[in-house]
Structure formats: structure tokens, C-alpha cells
Amino acid sequence: MSASAGDPVAVIGLGRFGSSLALELMRRGTEVLAIDHRPKVVQSLSGELTHVVTADATDMEALRQVGVAEFSRAVVAIGSDLEASILTTSLLVELGIADIWAKAVSRQHGRILERIGATHIVLPEHDMGERVAHLVSGRMLDYMEIDSNFALVKTRPAHEAVGVALGQSGLRRKYGITIVSVQTPGQEFTYADANTVLQYGDIIVIAGPVDRVERFTELP
Structure with a gap:
């Protein structure tokens, strides 16, 4: 699926970076589906984000159930759990999402994400x-x-x-x-x-x- 500027965005991982990104996208008028595997985090953001759900993004069936396959743009904002970051990115590629932004904690992490199909690498700390x-x-x-x-x-x-x-x-x-x-x-x-x-x-x-x-x- 090709992506365009007005398309909704799936933001996966609601730490400081992911939650700030999701809130700013919403403030700018972009529809956001926010996903995190921690129920307490999801609950804390439910009053601020219109669409926020609890799901395991390393599970293909879970991604399909919450509708991620319908998106053309996604952000993998998982940073500290490298295995989850890499697996989630690979599943998004498998789902055919055209525009994948992935947070990396190091240049090596970023190179791995690029190799498996992420179209944009974000190194916020660097x-x-x-x-x-x-x-x-x-x-x-x-x-x-x-x-x-x-x-x-x-x-x-x-x-x-x-x-x-x-x-x-x-x-x-x-x-x-x-x-x-x-x-x-x-x-x-x-x-x-x-x-x-x-x-x-x-x-x-x-x-x-x-x-x-x-x-x-x-x-x-």
C-alpha cells in the first residue's frame, strides 16, 4: 500500500518518544492508532489519544486484529528492547506497510532495521x-x-x-x-x-x- 501525507499513522511503543510523537501527530490533525503491550501505559494515555490499544506488536495476529494491516504508515518507537524492535519492524514489512519509521538506539541497530525493510531510521538521542x-x-x-x-x-x-x-x-x-x-x-x-x-x-x-x-x- 502506498503512503501519502494525509494517511493515518500507527505508532507502536508508547515510551517518552512514542507517546510524545503520537500526541504531536494528533495535535497536527493526523489520525493515530497508538499501540503498547503495557496496559497501564495504554490506560494512562486513553484520555489523551483517541485510538490507543493494548497489543503485543511482536505477534502478527495481534497486529492484524487491531487493524495495523490497513495502515500505509507506521512508526516503531520501541527502543530498549532490540529484539521486539527488530521483530515488530519485520512484521510490518511482511504486512506490506510502505512507509516504516523505526527508532534506533545505535547506528548498528539502525543498520539492522534498514536491512529488514525500515524506510526511515530515527536516532533521537544521537x-x-x-x-x-x-x-x-x-x-x-x-x-x-x-x-x-x-x-x-x-x-x-x-x-x-x-x-x-x-x-x-x-x-x-x-x-x-x-x-x-x-x-x-x-x-x-x-x-x-x-x-x-x-x-x-x-x-x-x-x-x-x-x-x-x-x-x-x-x-x-
């Missing part, structure tokens, strides 16, 4: 640690790596970027980064273009290879 490291170590206000070597960064402009139109600044040629948006104090973010002139106090969003955005944010 990704958050990497993001915080970038924020702590420099002038970045926010950091998001969108590929293995490409990032979006929120920061403040370097001195040499202030007071001159971006089209004349040569920043892209010199540093290999692109300033994609800017926020002046008291205003909302807007697109940056060749005529944009940055000022001290502005906040900018830049895009580029990780090493280049890091270099640019370290400029005085």
Missing part, C-alpha cells in the same frame, strides 16, 4: 546530542541537519554581512552558504533576496554544507 553540541559550542541559535552533510542554521549575521546588500556581499562565493531568510527585531521572518541588507540585531537562517555553516557562524 540527533539531539549532535544538535545541542552545535548550539553549545558556537553562536548558533538553532541547528537542523537535513542530510548527512547539509544543515539549516539560525544565527546572527557576521560583521562583514551587515550593511551591504546580499547580492553585493559575495558571501555565497566566499563561504559557500546561502542566507535564506531574515528576521528584524519585532518582525516576522521573511525571505532574503539579493536586495536584502542585514543589520545588527537581525536573526538569519542560513543553509549549506555543515563545515561551511559552522565556519560562517564562527565569524566575528
Whole structure:
């Protein structure tokens, strides 16, 4: 079954990551079927999640009974129990679910999940640690790596970027980064273009290879 953006999502495993994900998906208007094998956890979330059931996700028949086979998108949010994570993912693949997101606790775990058919691997602890490291170590206000070597960064402009139109600044040629948006104090973010002139106090969003955005944010 092919997946599309409006399709409902089955979230399996309701620890901190899974429950937060299920609640946020619901807040955004996505229909969610939340599953956990622990009755107390399911009961504690029954008032917040519309569809939350107790089931053993390592049992194919249990998955069929709660309707997981009807979904085109699923998230395996089981982390600490590697055997359950791997078995659940393999059962979802066997059910023909097209879009499977699987939480991994290590890169090795993630590689195993990929080999058995998970289409997306999530390493929440690693990704958050990497993001915080970038924020702590420099002038970045926010950091998001969108590929293995490409990032979006929120920061403040370097001195040499202030007071001159971006089209004349040569920043892209010199540093290999692109300033994609800017926020002046008291205003909302807007697109940056060749005529944009940055000022001290502005906040900018830049895009580029990780090493280049890091270099640019370290400029005085």
C-alpha cells in the first residue's frame, strides 16, 4: 500500500518518544492508532489519544486484529528492547506497510532495521546530542541537519554581512552558504533576496554544507 501525507499513522511503543510523537501527530490533525503491550501505559494515555490499544506488536495476529494491516504508515518507537524492535519492524514489512519509521538506539541497530525493510531510521538521542553540541559550542541559535552533510542554521549575521546588500556581499562565493531568510527585531521572518541588507540585531537562517555553516557562524 502506498503512503501519502494525509494517511493515518500507527505508532507502536508508547515510551517518552512514542507517546510524545503520537500526541504531536494528533495535535497536527493526523489520525493515530497508538499501540503498547503495557496496559497501564495504554490506560494512562486513553484520555489523551483517541485510538490507543493494548497489543503485543511482536505477534502478527495481534497486529492484524487491531487493524495495523490497513495502515500505509507506521512508526516503531520501541527502543530498549532490540529484539521486539527488530521483530515488530519485520512484521510490518511482511504486512506490506510502505512507509516504516523505526527508532534506533545505535547506528548498528539502525543498520539492522534498514536491512529488514525500515524506510526511515530515527536516532533521537544521537540527533539531539549532535544538535545541542552545535548550539553549545558556537553562536548558533538553532541547528537542523537535513542530510548527512547539509544543515539549516539560525544565527546572527557576521560583521562583514551587515550593511551591504546580499547580492553585493559575495558571501555565497566566499563561504559557500546561502542566507535564506531574515528576521528584524519585532518582525516576522521573511525571505532574503539579493536586495536584502542585514543589520545588527537581525536573526538569519542560513543553509549549506555543515563545515561551511559552522565556519560562517564562527565569524566575528
